[in-house]
Amino acid sequence: MSLVKAPIKDFALGIYDGPHATPKEATEGHIFLGIKNVTPEGRLDFSQIKYVSDEEFPKWTRRVTPQAGDVVFSYEATLHRYAVIPEGFDGCLGRRMGLVRPDRTKLLPRYLHYYFLSPIWQRYLETKVITGATVNRLPIKDFPSFLVTVPTLSEQARIVEILSAYDDLIENNRRRIQLLEESARLLYQEWFVHLRFPGHEHVKVVDGVPEGWRNSNIADFASVKSGYAFKSSDWQESGNPVIKIKNIGNNYDVNIDDCQCVNDNIAAKASRFELQTDNLLIAMTGATVGKIGFMPRTNTKYYLNQRTGVFVPVDKDLTLYLFCALAADTSQSMIDNLAAGAAQPNISGKQIESIPLLTPSTTTLNAFIEAVKPAFAQRQTLIEMNGKLAQARDLLLPRLMNGELTP
Template sequence: MSGLQVGPINDFALGIYDGPHATPQEADEGPVFLGIKNVTPQGTLDLSEIRHVSEQEYPRWTKRVVPQSDDIVFSYEATLHRYAIIPENFRGCLGRRMALIRPDKSKVVPRFLHYYFLSPTWRAQIESNIISGATVDRVPLTRFPGFEVKLPNLALQERIASILSAYDDLIENNRRRIQLLEQAARLLYKEWFVHLRFPGHEHVTVTDGVPEGWLHAELADLCLGNSGIQTGPFGSQLHQSDYTDRGVPVVMPQDLKNLRISTERIARVPEALAEKLARHRLAPSDIVYGRRGDIGRRALVSDKEEGYLCGTGCLRLRPNQERVNPHFLYHALGDYRTQTLIRNRAKGSTMPNLSAKLMASLPVLVPSRLLQQQFGAFATDNSREIELLTDAIAAARVARDLLLPRLMNGEIAV
């Protein structure tokens, strides 16, 4: 690639700023306190789980800088190599160990610079400048402005960014479609089983909030046998030192994201150890439920996740499909009233904790078999569509990640 502009990153920026070196008080709502966990390895923002800063404290946490659209945020300590571009209408502040660069648009296209930060060339430069500390690695922000970049002219930057953005736009479009499908199932559950406006409800007698033909049951009665509700392996069975980069995924509460199992940062164990812990293996239609800390995270296990291990911080529920439809039970466990009952059962002075015994007696209002089947059919179709869209997202990411370095080093002419 000829005609490159070569110089320190500072020459292409209007400013480089780091975030506060502290953490604000917890707030239930307000601007986003943007942390490392909100930036994915693929270079996108993940705001599904956010921490808030109160409106009163917001000015204090934005004294150094107020993030604005086209800024590029990045991590400089602990978990490195995380970059994301700030979208329009974002309102928040930088969290700990986060910084941002404000591109000079007269010299660099922000989208291109974002992709450049994701390239092997830039990653290698960061790796060569990492300072290894006693507890975490970091990139020295005092030297960061002097790190060298090699950028093509603006027109070529725009063309390259447009090619790569097409993949990211496809990913975002599919992600939104997934959200709509999930929302449709939640809304149908609420309409039928909370508001009791199910098909034919006009002709059904309701007594004390229970339609004719519906039954009260305990969760244990809806699961298979004595091991229908089971915690993950104890700490004595599964140690931190057992985890590897490859092998069988182990589902922890932090892997239950957006009501699905995320393998983005999932821990793994060797196959031999997984076989020893075979009673904790997951099967399709199992429900994994987080039992520690942020109780309420859950996921319905799909065919792709068959054989994964239920982790120590989770419960595995195995529905008895002769008594309850797994999709119905999965949504019932997410109902606000049920969630409140579950949280009230959790024990622990410092961290809420659930056991299989505490969950076993959880009351569940079970509708007629016909209604369950109708709802299950709708939810199953949605789940299949979500799986197809998830596969499409994964394929688009692979294609983009293969193309990105080749475009950046000029191997592919545009």
Template structure:
């Protein structure tokens, strides 16, 4: 049973006052694809931290998981992080004599256990939840400690490479932005509308089944805001070539930049592959400005516009907006800056594509290893082909 795996604790049933620095206050938004994303976590003061850790202080290798709203999310607590549990968060402190912590994470994320979560979900009027008072009675079937370690090592190798790629991409992206800002600081600025031609996206008629579930990418605002490192490599929905030919959903080439104009306004992403997009977005093709300079020019213009709002309503972007948003006019000096930032942005795109393949491999191996249908040695050979 779950109770045999270790001790389960939940977080406070309230929210403390947040501050800009200090110990982390973990929340369910911090759980992302089996990892703890501290960038999505808030902070609390030392005094608040002492108050919110009276029940439990998260420690390395605790299994963090959500028991309300975003059910099924989990991550391991990293070493050296000072944090307290947030609302709707719980943790399992694994008994290492019974379960390997990293195996426990993969076991939790496996399709079989995810089905168990769904079977035990309590559907409420406001939020869905699982009961921490009954989770201890859930049946759990584990392989030997030796097999647990072996499975954790195979799947962990893929996740470690994803993490390494992510860290490299973060550094490369920051360096590219720094190089752009440094070059842009010494050149004049001009309205975006003088150099760029915004393209408004379109949505094919959903009632026409010939337009949907094709092979061509079609980005919604959600795809733009959720793109890793603001790079679109795939979209949740796809359209057909017929939709492209007969509707306003025309694709822009790789290297183009897309900005959300409604909803979450001012989110910017670049296209690593050709893609169409909906009418909540404007696109900019790399015609007058090369891809790297185009991306950072549009990104910085959007960031500047949002900073000027100062909390006031900034809820839409129209064609007229681009008369007022300014970008650097690099002229002949732009080629040198583009040559500096292009390899860095290409590295980010390549890492994101590789991470997609690694995650797909991990997700395919996970249920096979957990069920015993695939031997660890066989899985190791498959992993070697993608790393």
């Protein structure tokens, strides 16, 4: 493979950074693309959006207006976030975000994206990081002179073709996972909100509650235990990983690949907070308060940080009922209301346990759990499949980038 090593500016039409401020709050308008909108895997996530109004938008695009094919990156605080701007994107760069506009006669956007995600680039960047008192950063003014290694356009296209085949399968599985989750939530709505459960025609409803059912709350199904109060001095780059609020995603998943760690002595003190496969977790503080996610299957021990809660169900199968109940709009609205009133949204375990929840008849509850079990089993299979696909892609990525494998 023919490789050329040169400053990234030699392959770009422009390299820009975002505004060094935050716009006035707006409820609609144009996307203010921040670090939180880019996942560690290199995807854009618009489940939480800050907006820039039409009035202010020209001010925030004076330097550059992102367009399809631009590769965005983070350069301060949370590093190594990269994504490709898609067709139809309407927004501006947020704080601590930069942008490379590749010269497509020399560099394909998706190749650059994969290159940024490769260990080769990330190890190289570690030599450029400036360590600060509060956050680490890359010197954005020096970014154009950072070196990249680039093959011919035809070789780039072949590398992209190989790697994107894995990503396309992963994305397809991710959509299937979302559909499975949606089917379970819709069934919950049908049975327990609209009360159209099997045999409902023959059951009398009194004060909104079917005969044989009762009004209760989450505490009747599970307790909520907050995590261990690790100290800021406990954190290190490697060791025993800890799940924090930031690890609970917006798609009912828990990201176990982006964790801070503690040493063995600290982990031993936190042994009561070791997590298990399929534990249902909830964010209890901050902008993502109320977000829930299942702990994936793993052979590594993970521990739970404070202000992140885990449900301890009376019976393990009840976790599926709890998930569907907590994912419902009514529950999320109630959590938002309970968490409001402070400078930072915050909810306690006791408040979560107090959320109203119908206790259906044993027959109906068991029927619901049996109905959704196959969907959650398939969901787990797809998650594990995606893990293997990502692992295979990540093994190929550096070998393709350094020329060890010829595309």
